[in-house]
Amino acid sequence: MTAHKPTTSAELATETEVALERAVTSHRHHALFSMRASKIKQSAVRDVFDISLRPGLVSLAGGNPFLQSLPLEKIGGMAYKLVTEHGLTALQYGGGQGIEKLRVQICEVMAEEGITDADPDNVVVTVGSQSAQDVACKVFCNPGDTVLCENPTYVGALNTFEAYEVNVEAVPMDEHGLIPEELKRRIDEVRAAGSSIKFLYTIPNFNNPSGITLAAERREEVVRICREANILVIEDNPYGLLRFDGHPIPPLRAGHPSDVIYMGSFSKILAPGLRLGWALVPAHLQRRFYLASEAVTLCPPTLNQLLVSEYLEGHDWRGQITTYRDLYAERCAAMLAALEEFMPPEVSWTRPEGGFFIWVTLPEGVDTYPLLYQAIDAGVVFIPGAAFTPSDKPSNRLRLAFSAVAADRIREGVRRLAPVIADAIAAG
Amino acid sequence: MTAHKPTTSAELATETEVALERAVTSHRHHALFSMRASKIKQSAVRDVFDISLRPGLVSLAGGNPFLQSLPLEKIGGMAYKLVTEHGLTALQYGGGQGIEKLRVQICEVMAEEGITDADPDNVVVTVGSQSAQDVACKVFCNPGDTVLCENPTYVGALNTFEAYEVNVEAVPMDEHGLIPEELKRRIDEVRAAGSSIKFLYTIPNFNNPSGITLAAERREEVVRICREANILVIEDNPYGLLRFDGHPIPPLRAGHPSDVIYMGSFSKILAPGLRLGWALVPAHLQRRFYLASEAVTLCPPTLNQLLVSEYLEGHDWRGQITTYRDLYAERCAAMLAALEEFMPPEVSWTRPEGGFFIWVTLPEGVDTYPLLYQAIDAGVVFIPGAAFTPSDKPSNRLRLAFSAVAADRIREGVRRLAPVIADAIAAG
Numbered sequence: 001m002t003a004h005k006p007t008t009s010a011e012l013a014t015e016t017e018v019a020l021e022r023a024v025t026s027h028r029h030h031a032l033f034s035m036r037a038s039k040i041k042q043s044a045v046r047d048v049f050d051i052s053l054r055p056g057l058v059s060l061a062g063g064n065p066f067l068q069s070l071p072l073e074k075i076g077g078m079a080y081k082l083v084t085e086h087g088l089t090a091l092q093y094g095g096g097q098g099i100e101k102l103r104v105q106i107c108e109v110m111a112e113e114g115i116t117d118a119d120p121d122n123v124v125v126t127v128g129s130q131s132a133q134d135v136a137c138k139v140f141c142n143p144g145d146t147v148l149c150e151n152p153t154y155v156g157a158l159n160t161f162e163a164y165e166v167n168v169e170a171v172p173m174d175e176h177g178l179i180p181e182e183l184k185r186r187i188d189e190v191r192a193a194g195s196s197i198k199f200l201y202t203i204p205n206f207n208n209p210s211g212i213t214l215a216a217e218r219r220e221e222v223v224r225i226c227r228e229a230n231i232l233v234i235e236d237n238p239y240g241l242l243r244f245d246g247h248p249i250p251p252l253r254a255g256h257p258s259d260v261i262y263m264g265s266f267s268k269i270l271a272p273g274l275r276l277g278w279a280l281v282p283a284h285l286q287r288r289f290y291l292a293s294e295a296v297t298l299c300p301p302t303l304n305q306l307l308v309s310e311y312l313e314g315h316d317w318r319g320q321i322t323t324y325r326d327l328y329a330e331r332c333a334a335m336l337a338a339l340e341e342f343m344p345p346e347v348s349w350t351r352p353e354g355g356f357f358i359w360v361t362l363p364e365g366v367d368t369y370p371l372l373y374q375a376i377d378a379g380v381v382f383i384p385g386a387a388f389t390p391s392d393k394p395s396n397r398l399r400l401a402f403s404a405v406a407a408d409r410i411r412e413g414v415r416r417l418a419p420v421i422a423d424a425i426a427a428g
Numbered sequence: 429m430t431a432h433k434p435t436t437s438a439e440l441a442t443e444t445e446v447a448l449e450r451a452v453t454s455h456r457h458h459a460l461f462s463m464r465a466s467k468i469k470q471s472a473v474r475d476v477f478d479i480s481l482r483p484g485l486v487s488l489a490g491g492n493p494f495l496q497s498l499p500l501e502k503i504g505g506m507a508y509k510l511v512t513e514h515g516l517t518a519l520q521y522g523g524g525q526g527i528e529k530l531r532v533q534i535c536e537v538m539a540e541e542g543i544t545d546a547d548p549d550n551v552v553v554t555v556g557s558q559s560a561q562d563v564a565c566k567v568f569c570n571p572g573d574t575v576l577c578e579n580p581t582y583v584g585a586l587n588t589f590e591a592y593e594v595n596v597e598a599v600p601m602d603e604h605g606l607i608p609e610e611l612k613r614r615i616d617e618v619r620a621a622g623s624s625i626k627f628l629y630t631i632p633n634f635n636n637p638s639g640i641t642l643a644a645e646r647r648e649e650v651v652r653i654c655r656e657a658n659i660l661v662i663e664d665n666p667y668g669l670l671r672f673d674g675h676p677i678p679p680l681r682a683g684h685p686s687d688v689i690y691m692g693s694f695s696k697i698l699a700p701g702l703r704l705g706w707a708l709v710p711a712h713l714q715r716r717f718y719l720a721s722e723a724v725t726l727c728p729p730t731l732n733q734l735l736v737s738e739y740l741e742g743h744d745w746r747g748q749i750t751t752y753r754d755l756y757a758e759r760c761a762a763m764l765a766a767l768e769e770f771m772p773p774e775v776s777w778t779r780p781e782g783g784f785f786i787w788v789t790l791p792e793g794v795d796t797y798p799l800l801y802q803a804i805d806a807g808v809v810f811i812p813g814a815a816f817t818p819s820d821k822p823s824n825r826l827r828l829a830f831s832a833v834a835a836d837r838i839r840e841g842v843r844r845l846a847p848v849i850a851d852a853i854a855a856g
Contacts, residue, residue: 027712028658032626037567040719067516075519076511079731083504088495091503091699127555127703130726138591139465159723163566198460230456271519273730275555284455291468295587298558301729302701303507 035143039162048372052381058413060335061381063208063356064404065268069323071315078310082303094302096294098125098278102309106278110264112318113240114250115280117257122281124290125300129238129265129277131293133157133201136234136261136279137164138292140198146190148200150178152359152388152397154208154236157201161390167195168390175350177214178202180221187229199232199261204252205240206355209388209399213353216249223252227259238265238277241321243354244329258282261289266308268356269321274304328356334407335400338414344422349400356403359385362421366428367394371420380416463571467590476800480809486841488763489809491636491784492832493696497751499743506738510731522730524722526553526706530737534706538692540746541668542678543708545685550709552718553728557666557693557705559721561585561629564662564689564707565592566720568626574618576628578606580787580816580825582636582664585629589818595623596818603778605642606630608649615657627660627689632680633668634783637816637827641781644677651680655687666693666705669749671782672757686710689717694736696784697749702732756784762835763828766842772850777828784831787813790849794856795822799848808844 052059082090097103103120110118126132133156141147143165149157151170161168169190172182183200190197202222204214214222226233235252253262265277281289311317335358339349349360360382362368369384385397402410480487510518525531531548538546554560561584569575571593577585579598589596597618600610611628618625630650632642642650654661663680681690693705709717739745763786767777777788788810790796796812803810813825830838 029660029710029713031658032568032660033716034566034568034570034573034626036570037716037720040566040716040723042719062521064521067519070515070519072512072515075515076508079511080504080508083507084500087498087500087503089701091495091498091701093490093492093695093700127559127725127729131555131724134724138462138468140460140462142462142464145462156723156726163720163723198462230459232457232460267521272521273517273519275725275727275729282457285457288461288465288468291470291587292465292591295468295584295591296559296562296724297555297703298584299703301555301703301732304729304732 036163036165039165040159041162048381048383051376056379057376058380058405058409058416060400060402060405060410060413060417061383062404063401065272065324066327066404067271069327070271070320074315075307075311078314079307082306082310086306090303090306092302094299094305096299097290098123098300099302099305099309102305105309105312106264109312110262110280113237113248114254115262118280119283122283122286124279124281124286124293125305126277126279126293127297127300128267128272128275129236129263129279130156130160131297132263132277132279133160133234133236134163135289135293135296136199137161137166138296139285139288140232141166142196144195146195146197148183148186148197148231149390150202150207152207152209152385153201154203155387157236158388158390161201166198170390173207173210173212175212177204177207177212177218178222180218180225183222184225187225187231197229197231199234200226201234201236202252203236205237205249206242206352206357208239208355209357209383209385210359211350211352211355211357212359213249219249219252220255223256223259227256233260234263235260236263238268239355241269242325242328244325244332245353253280258284261285269324270308270311270317274308276300276304276308325354328354328403331402331405331407331410332358334410335402335414338411342415342418344418344425346425347421356401358400358402360398360400362396362398363425363428364396366396366424368396368398369394371398371424374420375417378416378420380413382417464591464593467593468587469590476809476811479804484807485804486808486833486837486844488828488830488833488838488841488845489811490832491829493700493752494755494832495699497755498699498748502743503735503739506742507731507735510734510738514734518731518734520730522727522733524727525718526551526728527730527733527737530733533737533740534692537740538690538708541665541676542682543690546708547711550711550714552707552709552714552721553733554705554707554721555725555728556695556700556703557664557691557707558584558588559725560691560705560707561588561662561664563717563721563724564627565589565594566724567713567716568660569594570624572623574623574625576611576614576625576659577818578630578635580635580637580813581629582631583815585664586816586818589629594626598818601635601638601640603640605632605635605640605646606650608646608653611650612653615653615659625657625659627662628654629662629664630680631664633665633677634670634780634785636667636783637785637811637813638787639778639780639783639785640787641677647677647680648683651684651687655684661688662691663688664691666696667783669697670753670756672753672760673781681708686712689713697752698736698739698745702736704728704732704736753782756782756831759830759833759835759838760786762838763830763842766839770843770846772846772853774853775849784829786828786830788826788828790824790826791853791856792824794824794852796824796826797822799826799852802848802851803845806844806848808841810845
């Protein structure tokens, strides 16, 4: 990395993409690619995945949950019992919608946040909520359709949307989340331009990457605007139960069973390596959603479903969430304190009420993409802000994750990052 | 089921589809569905999934592997150890391409069949090979493109293809598999009609549902025809190692690393509930394939990958495959003997050299779809042949699976089925 340091996002993109594209475009099979294939790109998060593993480096890049607090002995025992005593079921094919008992339990998990009317028949278990996003695109999106999202939004969702050749339109947020007036204005603009809008994709709690939460008083209005425009709401809520203090704000889905497809995940409240998430789908959309999911994976992994079911039944999962909450609250506080201590005065950041991420804003005109390589030389990794928007423009923002790193390492990471940022500001 | 018995395939389709379609089409969200959504249908295999579980019924429908012979105690112990000693890895996110060690081991599995030059870098681990089929469509298929397949072919692949709005063209088989001349003719016809052909999807060993194997002497020719037409070959080979006698025939991929995407699965040689399969992709297509896979599921389940890796390392998996082979050979023999004993003389069937299925042919004009319900009343389930072709026409064929049922129950199932078929022939 030190040998050749590109200095702009454009150059960085060029470096890897061009070489790989050249190998492909010269082959006679190039003519066989679908139109969508060229739109599927490596995400910035994955770009730094391997780098993040270098010893000595402080990774504030990946949003990995901290699994050390899990009851591994107990979960291991459950896995043993499932395979030895129920292996003929646990290792066999299951139904495409997911195991019924788990779907009932998923309704209990959602009730913790305020969705009290969920019917297990309308729950579709998926291979992570990533897979649920893919299925939603499959069911609703034609090429050229528009999907609305927050600016910024989850990079994995952007990758999924791009694979369906949709037009992704980002709606501005402020410190209270998505701005309803901007949502309305964007809907009118897109429609005036002749594109069909299929859904709004939103992460209302502790948005990835911004950490911002959609204010309770805006939630009704967001759903109302979408309903009146006949646009579905896809509510992606993997972090909702990881609120540091106080009661959760009811999800958009809570009062609106017909207007919202709610997506949940066990990745943040239990373990991402099991790859289990779910969608709670309006009853009239359930069949199409479930069949599309089945066409992709046949069925979610049975052993994993039974293991999560056993965990929910046999362990104090609510207590485990409290443990996670306290841990992440402490780490978030450590990161906020370090930012306060080390960052130059021109830099600002969000103050999340939960989740995994803080969103850092540099002065206008400073591109955070080339800073990544200087940061790696300084011993710290982050994700440049450009990854989280559908536009190709440089971004003066970056995402820091506090979930996976101990408090003292978070402080060290921020301490290493600060002079890189200060130099960039001075140079700009 | 006994109360209302539809008598034609058309009526049967009507019964379930129309009621469900009505609920959806009257809703204002109907306008939001993608063009592909209406093409994704319930498969006949899934239709009978619940019915198959009724006590007393002999199910010759589902192609479930027989898991009783697995070393469950040992696999359970491996799962326990993975979670308790390596839980922080096993329960965490992994790379999108799959764990490297497992990809190396997958190359060893493929070597058993004659692919000796596979590079682990070109292996992409997927959520079953079903997911690999979905990714292949994502990377190669635009709506209106043509995909070629065998007639008959795997119903799950047909469902996946239909979700991509491709034109699926079935190429006739005889007792030696896909007929090269027919393949060539069909390619010419489709091209003359102006459609772009992306790949041939083939199950060369013990085809699901027909049990037919593509003869060794035809394999080179099939690849050559496709290469000359610049069409990829997708070789789906979940059953290849389950050949009852003799050495495996080298896969189409063996001599053709640039022309064939090879798909393998642990569902039949280990356990489908883990949902792990893979694609071995030509080097020049690897990146696009891997990125598209990542956009769907982020990464395959880590725990499951490590468990399969442990199993391959710590257990005599080749011996386990031999156990499976002998078991399925015995069951296949039992089914062939029962067909001989009970079926009317007008009925014929295939004699598979491996795999899970026998394909039964009734006289022309007898539709096997309505017979399904009479068979259920008689205490036996099968899958009607129409499920395995892209056409909507009635079929005089049906699939019987011998994999999941003990030999005496197989005999009983065929005994119950025979008079239903005899009556239908007499009535026709």
